[in-house]
Amino acid sequence: MTQVSIGSISDFPEATPTRVEADGTALCVIRVGDRIHAICDDCPHAEASLADGDFLAGDLEIECPLHGSAFNLVTGEPSEPPATEAVAVYAVTIDGDDVLVEV
Numbered sequence: 001m002t003q004v005s006i007g008s009i010s011d012f013p014e015a016t017p018t019r020v021e022a023d024g025t026a027l028c029v030i031r032v033g034d035r036i037h038a039i040c041d042d043c044p045h046a047e048a049s050l051a052d053g054d055f056l057a058g059d060l061e062i063e064c065p066l067h068g069s070a071f072n073l074v075t076g077e078p079s080e081p082p083a084t085e086a087v088a089v090y091a092v093t094i095d096g097d098d099v100l101v102e103v
């Protein structure tokens with residue numbers, strides 16, 4: 001695992017999924033309040049970009065834009081079919097204004 005800077009806090013508007021490349025890994029990054037979450041951006045069902053999906057604030061999930069599976073930002077688990085596999089979840093550290101992800 002390597003800790004990689006993916007930008008500053010202001011690069012991530014509240015509740016807006018953003019696709020970021022970190023050391024060759026595509027991430028879906030989203031800021032929720034003072035926390036920033038990072039999950040794998042590729043939906044395991046048919047590889048849509050989760051950053052193009054909707055944030056479901058009540059459940060802390062990202063809904064895939066293609067077929068509607070929703071992935072939890074903390075566990076990576078899907079709560080809705082057709083996806084059955086979890087996406088990877090990456091640890092995020094905020095250091096001052098820097099956002100660091102372990103990939």
Ligand code: FES
Pocket residue numbers: 043044045046047048064065066067068069081082083
């Ligand atoms: S591509 Fe994401 S649910 Fe089908």
